[in-house]
Amino acid sequence: MSKDCFPHTRLRRLRKTETLRQLMRETSVSTSDLIYPIFVEEGIDAPQPISSMPGVSRIPEKNLAAEIKAIQADGIKAVMMFGVSHKKDATGSDSWKSDGLLSRMIKRAKDAAPELMIISDTCFCEYTDHGHCGVVDGGHVHNDMTITNLAKQAVIAVQAGADMIAPSAMMDGQVAAIRQGLDDAGFIDTPIMAYSSKFASSFYGPFRAAAGCDLKGDRKAYQMDSMNSREALRESLLDEAEGADILMVKPGIAYLDVLAKLRERTLLPLAMYQVSGEYAMIKFAAAAGAIDEKRVVRETIGAMKRAGADLIITYFARDIAREGF
Numbered sequence: 001m002s003k004d005c006f007p008h009t010r011l012r013r014l015r016k017t018e019t020l021r022q023l024m025r026e027t028s029v030s031t032s033d034l035i036y037p038i039f040v041e042e043g044i045d046a047p048q049p050i051s052s053m054p055g056v057s058r059i060p061e062k063n064l065a066a067e068i069k070a071i072q073a074d075g076i077k078a079v080m081m082f083g084v085s086h087k088k089d090a091t092g093s094d095s096w097k098s099d100g101l102l103s104r105m106i107k108r109a110k111d112a113a114p115e116l117m118i119i120s121d122t123c124f125c126e127y128t129d130h131g132h133c134g135v136v137d138g139g140h141v142h143n144d145m146t147i148t149n150l151a152k153q154a155v156i157a158v159q160a161g162a163d164m165i166a167p168s169a170m171m172d173g174q175v176a177a178i179r180q181g182l183d184d185a186g187f188i189d190t191p192i193m194a195y196s197s198k199f200a201s202s203f204y205g206p207f208r209a210a211a212g213c214d215l216k217g218d219r220k221a222y223q224m225d226s227m228n229s230r231e232a233l234r235e236s237l238l239d240e241a242e243g244a245d246i247l248m249v250k251p252g253i254a255y256l257d258v259l260a261k262l263r264e265r266t267l268l269p270l271a272m273y274q275v276s277g278e279y280a281m282i283k284f285a286a287a288a289g290a291i292d293e294k295r296v297v298r299e300t301i302g303a304m305k306r307a308g309a310d311l312i313i314t315y316f317a318r319d320i321a322r323e324g325f
């Protein structure tokens with residue numbers, strides 16, 4: 001019998017007390033690893049609770065400054081901003097107007113909390129009347145027209161005060177187009193966090209209610225097939241080659257294998273998005289008394305960290321900032 005085996009080796013020795021367990025812990029999560037998503041709606045007077053996301057509301061544009069200050073006071077370091085537009089059209093043009101919702105909300109947030117990192121989700125589904133993430137042409141989202149518009153939106157966002165651009169439309173070449181657009185406008189120092197391996201997922205259901213983007217059809221012609229991981233690696237590595245500064249895998253819990261494989265293949269920082277459906281599952285299961293919310297949050301976000309995420313975008317970020325991990 002090898003000396004490396006029982007009874008000489010007893011892994012339980014290092015699990016005996018909480019102090020020992022803390023000393024041995026391989027993974028930690030702190031609020032500075034977390035990004036908090038927020039929804040800002042124009043033309044409303046009171047916060048609109050999102051019934052499928054208990055605890056999350058659309059913030060009225062006029063309350064944004066106060067809300068942003070409160071978020072910062074809780075300890076949050078970075079927010080991902082989504083606009084809920086009342087001025088939708090075929091191309092989502094409000095999002096690249098200097099007086100449009102996207103520009104106004106970023107300005108307000110930046111003015112209210114200059115130290116808070118403002119990340120702009122760069123996409124069109126919240127701003128188009130058909131709900132797709134770009135310009136629809138002949139029944140399909142037109143890739144090259146859409147990336148031109150994405151670059152315009154990114155420049156407007158940075159002009160308004162965004163610290164980081166997060167393209168989420170899953171168009172080919174979007175990172176290169178945005179990098180070029182930002183560089184041409186003089187924003188050479190603004191990083192891009194690419195939603196690089198973004199899957200066509202049923203876990204986005206509650207988000208679509210939250211962001212007011214009713215879609216007829218689906219996004220399978222641009223978001224990835226959930227059965228594919230080699231293709232996901234190609235997507236992420238292409239975004240790296242196009243100049244992305246941070247790569248992302250989205251959703252979270254069902255795609256940890258993709259994140260772990262990507263971690264082995266790139267030196268870039270990696271983000272994972274714990275999306276609306278993941279949040280809803282935990283909230284509703286906890287409300288039904290089936291699970292302990294705080295512990296499950298810790299376990300799921302801990303898993304993302306363990307699998308290789310440096311950053312986690314999560315609707316639980318504010319609770320964690322307030323109550324600890």
Ligand code: PBG
Pocket residue numbers: 121122123124125126168169203204205206207208219274275276277
């Ligand atoms: C696109 C975008 C979506 C999400 C983040 N950015 C929606 C989609 O791709 O359909 C989903 C996030 C979530 O479900 O929490 N702008």
